[in-house]
Amino acid sequence: MAKKAMIEREKKRERLVAQYAAKRAELKEIANDESRPMEERFKARLKLAKLPRNSSATRLHNRCQLTGRPHAYYRKLKVSRIALRELGSNGQIPGMVKSSW
Secondary structure, X not given: XXXXXXXXXXXXXXXXXXXXXXXXXXXXXXXXXXOOOHHHHHHHHHHHHHOOHHHOXXXXXXXXXXXXXXXXXXXXXXXXXXXXXXXXXXXXXXXXXXXXX
16 A cells, blocks of 8 residues: 555646646647747746646656555556456456466
């Protein structure tokens, strides 16, 4: 089980990304538009830099929904390999059986 603080920090980042997504997209569009004047593009980049760092989507990290583990994460199932193995052993995933011989 991951530390509660790390899980909460990740949730906070997710909220910030959702909150600032529209504003970031708008500023990026202005900053990358070649037809606009250089001063306007530069001001957009400065505004973008003033936004919270954690509002950037690249700072998000996938975590297991059951344990909070950041590594060995299956995107399709949203759980880690350890949680997947445990669920399979308990028969909670249809069609999945842990092999033993």
